[in-house]
Amino acid sequence: MPNISDSKCILVVGATAGIGRALAASLKALPSKPKVIVTGRRQERLDELAKQGFETVKADVNADRAGLKQFVDSVVSKYPDLDSVIFSAGIQHEFDFTKPESVNLDNLADELNTNYLAIVTMITYFLPHLLKVASTGQPAFIMPITSGLAIVPGPWVPCYCATKAALHSYSISLNEQLLDTGVHVIEIMPPLVESELHDHQGKSPSLSKVWMPLDEFTNKAMEGLKRGDTFVPIGMAAQGFEKFEKGKAEASHGAFMNMKKVTG
Structure with missing residues (x-):
């Protein structure tokens, strides 16, 4: 089974902090x-990573479509041996719909774009290159990071959960479509993990009592990546996956095969 150890050049989108940075290391x-390329918006963080031997690219995933296309084209041009991409960038906001006047629709749109639309857009732009790489016999990987909240929603962050559920569903379908191409989809599904993701909400001190330490999460994620698992649910996410998701990918495969028969 191909796994991340087969990769020669890996891009981590959103690697200046938290999960992305830990996985990159x-x-x-x-x-x-492997050569590891990291992206992020904060130049000072990228400078730190460059001193540690990483290739760095400044990028904002909340750019418009033209900006994302330019980013992908520049990366592929500079790193023609790129064979793997991890999508770690993400934002999270709380929304209280019992107080609809408090709901910031700009934040909602940013969350949808950063956590889902931008990732699907970048995957679409990276795929011609990754398919070409895979056609040479070199395994290629697309690795979205979703969340256990994609399976069991947290009502305090309803739109975040919805974006991660959308990315989870998309990942299942994408993996099915790419099954015979040599491009492999590995979905990483964290539980609540030590991260700066929650800092702007003021929740980090209280959440630190219950979140999974970043090092523990990273070790478990790397175990799944080195096995080449299609799904890498960890901690509470693994419990939700086992209870609610078992068999879904297989059912999706069956539906896809039936549709192919019907449509020829």
Whole structure:
């Protein structure tokens, strides 16, 4: 089974903090010594990572479609050996719909774009290159990071959960469509993890009592990536996956095969 150890060049989108940064460091430390490229919006963080031996690209996933196309084209041009992309960028906002006047629709739109639309757009732009790489026999990987909240929603962050549920559903379908291409989809599904994601909400001090330490999460995620698992649910996300998601991918495969028969 192809796995992340087969990768020669990995791009981590959203790697200046938290999960993305931790995964980038672990990937760089693999015995296979892949080239690891990291992106983010904060130049000072990118400068720190460059000193640690990472390739760096400044990028904002909340750019418009033309900006995302320019970003993808520039990365593929500079790194023609790129074979794997991890999508770690994400934002989270709380919304209280019992007080609809308090709902910030701009934040809602940013959340939808950053967590779902921009990722699907970038995947679409990266795919011609990844398919070409895979056609040479080099395994290629698309690795979206979703959430356990894609399975069991947290009502305090309803739109975040919806974006992650959308990305989870898309990942299942994308994996099915790419099944025979050599481009593999690996979905990483974290539980509540130590992260700056919650800092702007003022919740980090209280959440720190219950979240999974970042190092523990990273180690478990890397185990799944090194096995080449299609789904890498961790902690509470694994419990939700086992209870509610088991068999869904297989059912999706059956539906896809039936549709092919019907439509020829």
